Amino acid sequence: MAKTLFDKIWDAHVVTEVSDGPTQLYIDRQFAHEVTSPQAFNGLRERGLSVLHPEKTIATPDHNIPTWDQDKPIADPISKFQVETLTKNCEEFGITLYELGNNKNGIVHVVGPENGYTLPGMTIVCGDSHTSTHGAFGTIAFGIGTSEVEMVLASQCILQPRPKRMLISIDGELDKGVAAKDIILYIISKLSTGGATGYFVEFAGSAITSLSMEARMTLCNMSIEMGARGGLIAPDQTTFDYIEGREFAPKGADWDKALDYWNTLKTDDDAEFDKAHYFKASDIEPMITYGTNPGMGVGITGSIPTLADIDEAGQASFKQSMQYMGFEPGDQMIGKKIDYVFVGSCTNGRIEDLRTFCNFIKGKKKADDVVAWIVPGSRQVEKQATEEGLIQIMKEAGFVMRQPGCSACLAMNDDKVPAGKYSVSTSNRNFEGRQGPGARTLLSSVLTAAAAAVTGVVTDPRTMLNK
Amino acid sequence: MAIEKFSTLTSSCIPLPIENVDTDQIIPARFLKATTKEGFGDNLFRDWRYDKQNQPKADFILNDPTYSGQILVGGKNFGSGSSREHAAWAIAGYGIRVVVSSFFADIFKGNALNNGVLPVQVSEDFLSQIFAAIETDAKTTVSVDLAAQSITIDATGASENFEINGYKKNCLTNGYDDIDYLLSNKEKIEAWEKTSFY
Numbered sequence: 036m037a038k039t040l041f042d043k044i045w046d047a048h049v050v051t052e053v054s055d056g057p058t059q060l061y062i063d064r065q066f067a068h069e070v071t072s073p074q075a076f077n078g079l080r081e082r083g084l085s086v087l088h089p090e091k092t093i094a095t096p097d098h099n100i101p102t103w104d105q106d107k108p109i110a111d112p113i114s115k116f117q118v119e120t121l122t123k124n125c126e127e128f129g130i131t132l133y134e135l136g137n138n139k140n141g142i143v144h145v146v147g148p149e150n151g152y153t154l155p156g157m158t159i160v161c162g163d164s165h166t167s168t169h170g171a172f173g174t175i176a177f178g179i180g181t182s183e184v185e186m187v188l189a190s191q192c193i194l195q196p197r198p199k200r201m202l203i204s205i206d207g208e209l210d211k212g213v214a215a216k217d218i219i220l221y222i223i224s225k226l227s228t229g230g231a232t233g234y235f236v237e238f239a240g241s242a243i244t245s246l247s248m249e250a251r252m253t254l255c256n257m258s259i260e261m262g263a264r265g266g267l268i269a270p271d272q273t274t275f276d277y278i279e280g281r282e283f284a285p286k287g288a289d290w291d292k293a294l295d296y297w298n299t300l301k302t303d304d305d306a307e308f309d310k311a312h313y314f315k316a317s318d319i320e321p322m323i324t325y326g327t328n329p330g331m332g333v334g335i336t337g338s339i340p341t342l343a344d345i346d347e348a349g350q351a352s353f354k355q356s357m358q359y360m361g362f363e364p365g366d367q368m369i370g371k372k373i374d375y376v377f378v379g380s381c382t383n384g385r386i387e388d389l390r391t392f393c394n395f396i397k398g399k400k401k402a403d404d405v406v407a408w409i410v411p412g413s414r415q416v417e418k419q420a421t422e423e424g425l426i427q428i429m430k431e432a433g434f435v436m437r438q439p440g441c442s443a444c445l446a447m448n449d450d451k452v453p454a455g456k457y458s459v460s461t462s463n464r465n466f467e468g469r470q471g472p473g474a475r476t477l478l479s480s481v482l483t484a485a486a487a488a489v490t491g492v493v494t495d496p497r498t499m500l501n502k
Numbered sequence: 503m504a505i506e507k508f509s510t511l512t513s514s515c516i517p518l519p520i521e522n523v524d525t526d527q528i529i530p531a532r533f534l535k536a537t538t539k540e541g542f543g544d545n546l547f548r549d550w551r552y553d554k555q556n557q558p559k560a561d562f563i564l565n566d567p568t569y570s571g572q573i574l575v576g577g578k579n580f581g582s583g584s585s586r587e588h589a590a591w592a593i594a595g596y597g598i599r600v601v602v603s604s605f606f607a608d609i610f611k612g613n614a615l616n617n618g619v620l621p622v623q624v625s626e627d628f629l630s631q632i633f634a635a636i637e638t639d640a641k642t643t644v645s646v647d648l649a650a651q652s653i654t655i656d657a658t659g660a661s662e663n664f665e666i667n668g669y670k671k672n673c674l675t676n677g678y679d680d681i682d683y684l685l686s687n688k689e690k691i692e693a694w695e696k697t698s699f700y
């Protein structure tokens with residue numbers, strides 16, 4: 036029977052079907068971090084269990100770490116304790132840990148792919164919803180809760196209901212100045228934050244296959260923001276070229292064997308999806324969000340909907356979000372004054388993102404009244420940015436690069452946007468308080484964030500691109 | 503670690519008629535620094551519940567003594583956002599046993615069940631009926647029967663059935679959790695591993 040890519044990977048990992056219940060699925064790789072794992076390790080201890088396959092889990096602290104002075108002890112004692120707890124747990128249970136300061140430390144979803152831990156055809160989980168990032172390599176990757184982290188540690192398996200399959204196909208060529216981030220914000224604005232709940236999405240079409248691996252990761256990263264369990268893209272030559280030579284990727288004869296397998300990982304021609312959506316790349320312009328969920332986005336030249344555009348059941352939430360954001364329905368987005376810019380996170384904290392940023396700001400200057408946080412996704416990204424001279428370009432334009440971590444994406448550390456201030460952010464969530472209590476977040480691509488950083492207002496980046 | 507058993511519950515409700523209540527609202531990220539599961543109930547809906555001086559906001563439902571109970575009734579798309587189980591711990595820790603909505607985010611639903619909190623998905627129409635009943639009488643009760651998979655507005659007798667798979671129902675009824683099940687399948691796991699590509 037013809038199968039989708041999702042079906043092929045899923046079926047290959049079924050250990051057993053629970054009668055009138057979920058599937059017991061085998062997990063090839065687990066990533067762990069300090070925030071969602073301590074209670075799972077406690078659970079193991081309370082039950083007297085060990086970790087079944089410690090070599091299949093990789094840990095790194097990222098959420099709750101400072102992005103400055105990382106060589107000094109963490110100042111906040113509670114954060115320090117949480118990070119130390121991860122170290123202690125990894126030592127006790129024999130798990131590989133890239134701790135603060137290690138040259139492989141960084142955001143889990145950046146560290147996994149860049150070290151060759153993320154490979155096509157794998158099932159991957161992490162106690163973090165943006166695990167969907169790894170779907171860019173043709174994997175079934177999804178976020179799980181802490182009880183499930185404990186399950187995977189104990190049994191390398193998880194119980195999951197089988198999601199339905201959705202195809203999202205985007206054909207055509209993107210306009211100059213439009214990025215993968217704009218594609219995904221556009222799709223979420225069309226489907227809403229619950230539009231893909233219950234589904235696993237495959238992204239396909241010419242606009243997708245022409246994307247780099249970094250861009251594919253940005254896209255899959257945010258599939259969770261439309262409610263999807265995850266999103267994936269069939270691996271192709273772009274994927275293989277990215278993986279080849281990375282530290283933990285297969286080598287020699289293993290590489291050839293892997294390639295043979297990976298080449299089978301595509302949706303069969305006549306396979307069926309439970310639902311399909313088709314979009315045109317040429318309809319997409321740089322996007323910006325105006326509200327308090329990622330589905331509340333518009334093309335940058337557009338305006339906020341009016342109350343009449345919103346169905347009745349949604350009006351209370353819409354009004355609440357307008358009040359929180361300090362915007363009026365119908366407002367134009369271009370020209371809105373902003374205070375902060377955040378470039379980073381597992382959505383847009385990779386080397387390609389920093390290159391894009393630097394290309395744009397080169398020869399320009401940061402707006403005086405804007406505070407900008409440029410945060411690399413990992414130590415390797417930081418090192419590469421230094422080697423490529425990006426830091427120098429930033430410096431000349433008035434920007435400073437911080438040290439890697441989740442930072443202002445969720446503001447667990449000191450990188451908090453003050454109440455009432457506006458922040459154009461390349462991260463993935465604009466929920467109330469996400470970047471600090473009372474902080475107002477406008478999600479965008481790296482280019483749109485860069486344009487805001489140099490003008491101090493929401494600006495269409497296409498009007499000021501460098502050659 | 504067993505979860506708390508659930509069979510039937512009759513309780514007044516806490517209404518939260520807002521759509522897309524996300525996990526950052528349920529428990530803001532700055533409260534995720536803990537290394538145990540205790541104490542999250544105190545910070546449930548923290549930023550809606552308390553002002554900047556940490557004073558309770560009088561207009562938020564959890565601070566209104568008129569409303570109380572073990573059933574939280576939320577608007578559509580409840581629990582969207584993060585996979586943080588802390589959201590479920592906060593709800594359970596506050597003493598909620600049932601969350602009712604017309605639509606739940608996937609991960610939240612799973613996390614709730616793993617902590618003995620029953621997510622009950624009802625139709626839009628039934629959800630409006632519950633909100634209306636609470637508006638008429640803040641002390642109105644709703645009854646949930648897991649065995650019958652039914653939810654009833656006691657004042658009107660209106661009732662609806664909800665879905666839950668047989669496995670999860672059994673877990674919740676008997677207080678089993680998934681790890682007990684997975685560990686009983688050791689041989690199957692080992693057999694699968696022989697076929698593994700990685």
Ligand code: SF4
Binds near residue numbers: 440445
């Ligand atoms: S960068 Fe943000 S979204 Fe990504 S893992 Fe960190 S907190 Fe989560």
